[in-house]
Amino acid sequence: MQEINHKETESVVLVGCQFDTDDIAFTNSMDELKSLVETAKGKVVGTITQKRQKPEPSTYIGRGKVDELQVLLDETDVDTIVFNDELSPSQIRNVHTRTKKTVIDRTQLILDIFASRAQSREGKLQVELAQLSYLLPRLAGQGLALSRQGGGIGSKGPGETQLESDRRHIRRRMDEIKHQLEAVVGHRQRYRERRKQNDAFQVAIVGYTNAGKSTILNRLAEVDTLEENQLFATLDPTTRQFNLPSGMKILLSDTVGFIQDLPTTLVAAFRSTLEELQEANLLLHVVDSSNPDYEQHERTVKELIQELDSENIPQLVVYNKSEEKDDNFFPTHDEDSIEISAFDQDDLNSLKQAIEEKLMEQMSEYHVVLKAEEGSLLSKCRESTIIKKQNWNEETEHYEIQGYVIATTALGHDLAIRSIIEPKKVKVEE
Known part of the structure; x- marks a missing residue:
């Protein structure tokens, strides 16, 4: 096993291709990729972009851009190349062969962040299952990119399984994880049934990552869960009790943040956790009104809610961070909504009242x-x-x-x- 010494902060070059999206959407997507790299403790030292009709089958970007990338790598001390898309195994292999650098795509970067954030046993198992599902078709020809253990972006993987292990071993480990998760899912189901027997009214907070969901949970329920201005600060779901203005006690659940093009392996692995949404009586859809790309974030969350068969659950759209509201912010939907700052007590009182009124519609x-x-x-x-x-x-x-x-x-x-x-x-x- 070849070992590599890593600097405390890993230098990264971003690579993105613009296909059918407009310039603003593409720029926002690249900015989000930079935020993901920073969340993974990396430092972006360069960016390569290209407009194309479709990806180059062998290297994703064109031959000329690969040469341009090589020049940038020669001029800078770069550890890792991160692509703003999910690459095929051959594309990763070919770019690695040309550059001799670690190649990470967007999916593996998100999986890496999830791996570093998971705290509960269930969360760790779910992330490992997602990573193995991603890695299984990518075992052959990964070379240096997958031979690393320990530090570095993209290496927060299931270390004990050895990324270059044969497919049989990985499939066997995946079966073991699924079996262990079945027990955890059974416990979660029994917990749901007890809540139903206790006539508990459930409100689930959903939204794009870093929209302020945990902050709202903390302020409403007067608890202290993790709050960070980072993507995917909360991974393990949290449920707390709080009182409506009338005195009625309800359960408030925080969920993992969504993101555009959330890896399908993650959606599949976290389905049991995300199914909490299906048990909710009301969804609080939190939107960061200070983000210039708030409309795309809102659409992404709605699509994932629909994918989880939860679109028929009543929703209250909560436009958070009104104190930092983007100059071009303007809500364009038909659902009930409210604009708040999670740090303003009057706004929180208005939110509680709005929740109560939405619940009354079902009573x-x-x-x-x-x-x-x-x-x-x-x-x-x-x-x-x-x-x-x-x-x-x-x-x-x-x-x-x-x-x-x-x-x-x-x-x-x-x-x-x-x-x-x-x-x-x-x-x-x-």
């Missing part, structure tokens, strides 16, 4: 009279329903309560039977 109205000794049921109403009116009648010594409840829960059925008005379903917009 049924009730009106019950409770005896003084029915304190347990009164407590359930306060925690699991949205109470709009509560009076204590001195003469009859009864509580009179009006509010909204999830009709399909056990509490909803109980209140529907006891209701002194005809329970009606609040109108939900088609």
Whole structure:
């Protein structure tokens, strides 16, 4: 095994091809690639771009651009070449053969970041499965690019499997990981069922990476999870409880950030985690309004929500970072939305109110009279329903309560039977 000594910061050259996209979209894509490299502790020292109708089958970029790349490499001390696309095994091999440098494509870079971020056992297994799925067809001819262990961008892989191991070994390891994940998925499913039995209302925060999802979770639930101004700062999902203005307790889940062209191997490996979205009663779609490319980010997240069969779940679009809003920002969608700064308490209060109003659209109205000794049921109403009116009648010594409840829960059925008005379903917009 050949070992390579790595500098603390790895020097990187970016390579991108512009095909059908416009200049602004392509520039934003290259800027995002630079941010990904910086997240992976790399330093961009040069960029090579080219406009083409389609990729060059052998080297992705044209022969002339490969020569230009070689000149840049000769002039600078570069460790790694990062392409802004997913390359075929032969393209990686050919570019490596020409340049004698480590060649990483966008997919492997994202996988590398995920590997460095995973903290939980489930997260680590999911990332390793995604990496092995990516590496399996790329074993042959990788040379130096895949012979590294330890440091460097693209080397955060499953070290104990040895990247140059034969396909049989990797397939065997993939089967082992899938078996271990089945147990974890079973535990997650049982946890979901317990939440359903407890009539817990679930809100999932989704959005592009670095949109501010964890910050919103922390401010709403008054907890302290990791917040960083970096891509994919949060990888392992987090669920916390918080109270709506009415006092109703709901569960708020933070999810892994999405990104344009999220590797299919990652989507497949993290499907069990992403399926949390399907169990949610409401999606908070957080959009970074300070990012010039916010419209593309919003479209990307919507496409992934649709891919996960969650597009029918009600959504509230939260345009975050209003204090840094881009000059050209203008919301162009038809869904309900709100503009906030996660650091402004008044904005957070408005967000809580907006969440409550969106949840009421899925709930049924009730009106019950409770005896003084029915304190347990009164407590359930306060925690699991949205109470709009509560009076204590001195003469009859009864509580009179009006509010909204999830009709399909056990509490909803109980209140529907006891209701002194005809329970009606609040109108939900088609």
